[in-house]
Amino acid sequence: MADWVEACAVDDVDEEDVIRFDHGGRTFAIYRSPDDEFFATDGYCTHEQAHLADGLVMDDIIECPKHNGRFNYKTGQAKGAPVCVNLRTYPVKVEAGKVMIQIG
Amino acid sequence: MTGMTKKRDYSLVGESTRRAIETGLASAEWYHTDVSRKAIKELMQRSDGPAIRDTVIWIVAILASAAGGIYFWGSWWCVPFFFVYGLLYGSSSDSRWHECGHGTAFRTRWMNDVVYHIASFMLMRNPVTWRWSHARHHTDTIIVGRDAEIAVMRPPDLLRAALAFTGILDFRYSLPALVRQAFGKLTPDEKSYVPEMEQHKAVIAARWHVVIYIATIALAVYTRSWQPLVLVGLPRLYGTWHMVMTGLLQHIGLADDVVDHRLNTRTVYMNPISRFIYWNMNYHVEHHMFPMVPYHALPRLHELIKHDLPEPNPSIWHAYREVWPVLLKQLKYEDYFLKRELPPTARPYRGEFHDVNMSAAAE
Numbered sequence: 001m002a003d004w005v006e007a008c009a010v011d012d013v014d015e016e017d018v019i020r021f022d023h024g025g026r027t028f029a030i031y032r033s034p035d036d037e038f039f040a041t042d043g044y045c046t047h048e049q050a051h052l053a054d055g056l057v058m059d060d061i062i063e064c065p066k067h068n069g070r071f072n073y074k075t076g077q078a079k080g081a082p083v084c085v086n087l088r089t090y091p092v093k094v095e096a097g098k099v100m101i102q103i104g
Numbered sequence: 105m106t107g108m109t110k111k112r113d114y115s116l117v118g119e120s121t122r123r124a125i126e127t128g129l130a131s132a133e134w135y136h137t138d139v140s141r142k143a144i145k146e147l148m149q150r151s152d153g154p155a156i157r158d159t160v161i162w163i164v165a166i167l168a169s170a171a172g173g174i175y176f177w178g179s180w181w182c183v184p185f186f187f188v189y190g191l192l193y194g195s196s197s198d199s200r201w202h203e204c205g206h207g208t209a210f211r212t213r214w215m216n217d218v219v220y221h222i223a224s225f226m227l228m229r230n231p232v233t234w235r236w237s238h239a240r241h242h243t244d245t246i247i248v249g250r251d252a253e254i255a256v257m258r259p260p261d262l263l264r265a266a267l268a269f270t271g272i273l274d275f276r277y278s279l280p281a282l283v284r285q286a287f288g289k290l291t292p293d294e295k296s297y298v299p300e301m302e303q304h305k306a307v308i309a310a311r312w313h314v315v316i317y318i319a320t321i322a323l324a325v326y327t328r329s330w331q332p333l334v335l336v337g338l339p340r341l342y343g344t345w346h347m348v349m350t351g352l353l354q355h356i357g358l359a360d361d362v363v364d365h366r367l368n369t370r371t372v373y374m375n376p377i378s379r380f381i382y383w384n385m386n387y388h389v390e391h392h393m394f395p396m397v398p399y400h401a402l403p404r405l406h407e408l409i410k411h412d413l414p415e416p417n418p419s420i421w422h423a424y425r426e427v428w429p430v431l432l433k434q435l436k437y438e439d440y441f442l443k444r445e446l447p448p449t450a451r452p453y454r455g456e457f458h459d460v461n462m463s464a465a466a467e
Contacts, residue, residue, distance in 0.1 A: 055396065056148045081239075082239040
């Protein structure tokens with residue numbers, strides 16, 4: 001059974017933005033969409049080792065800061081070169097002002 | 105000075121490649137000037153407005169100069185029109201290719217893609233292989249054996265660099281490369297940076313380009329006129345000089361095998377016309393440090409981080425005057441490079457990261 005882990009407070013993430021969350025030797029990216037929903041993916045781009053939390057959130061897209069590779073952070077889908085491999089996503093819930101992610 | 109000069113191997117599957125990977129120079133962590141998340145987020149914001157405006161101006165200017173060239177065809181009056189046409193076709197297409205390849209020119213993805221493909225065609229560049237080679241250029245900027253876009257290798261071939269202004273060398277490489285790729289053949293270098301799952305796309309793109317060139321040649325033969333070729337294809341020769349003039353300055357004469365863009369990349373202040381043609385890529389250190397920032401925001405980024413960067417060259421002319429003696433010295437001693445001074449407000453270069461090369465800079 002995967003654990004729910006507290007990633008951050010709701011207010012830690014601006015609307016249409018992303019922050020980095022490190023846990024258990026792994027790095028995740030926590031997103032807040034323009035319609036105020038939260039999502040989580042692996043923190044590194046699947047193309048090369050770059051922190052997605054340094055990238056740009058536009059609508060439902062996260063753009064990697066290194067080569068501008070784009071993913072849909074809600075589904076993890078890679079949107080074209082230079083990213084070809086989808087991003088892993090994680091279930092997210094908000095409880096008492098905290099963003100929780102389920103890490104498998 | 106050391107006498108330990110080692111011949112650089114610029115192939116992407118050779119000795120330098122192996123060494124770059126073993127020493128951690130490949131896919132390394134690069135120096136970045138500290139900028140707050142808030143500030144960089146603001147600078148990264150995309151909008152379609154500036155690029156639509158500039159693209160409309162660009163296309164109208166291309167069509168108008170082509171129309172003038174056609175109208176005055178056969179008289180000397182066509183020369184100034186083709187001068188402008190060539191400049192827009194053979195040079196400004198490079199910056200459009202570059203910025204749209206990054207996906208930063210427009211906010212809307214398909215707009216970036218359309219302009220990217222048109223500009224790739226103008227430049228005789230395979231849009232697939234070049235997208236990947238440019239990604240590598242950003243990962244491993246001027247890392248010998250890794251970067252596929254090192255314009256002037258060491259020791260510098262000055263004749264080759266001079267000929268680049270005519271476009272002849274690029275033309276001689278690009279057209280046969282497209283034909284080769286159209287037949288499904290990618291070189292080992294190309295295969296080293298284009299993932300296998302993308303390689304078939306490179307072949308398809310090359311075939312489209314070749315078909316258009318064959319159609320253009322057929323039209324020229326049919327009409328018994330050079331005009332179709334002067335409009336499609338040949339501007340890559342007669343209009344490429346500005347792209348080379350500005351593009352060479354990006355890294356020439358500076359350090360290689362370092363992980364700090366302040367050491368291997370140059371920012372040059374340029375006149376407004378060159379900046380329009382070049383889409384602000386004269387702010388090149390800034391672009392490499394923060395490739396997510398669109399071209400129209402680069403001047404603002406420059407203002408924000410210039411305290412941490414070497415003083416920009418005040419003009420294109422000044423930059424070439426600075427580069428020339430460096431190239432001459434590199435003919436005799438290829439490890440020599442220009443180490444640019446940082447202002448007192450900057451964080452110092454991390455010499456321990458670049459021990460081998462730092463000792464090679466004479467000044």
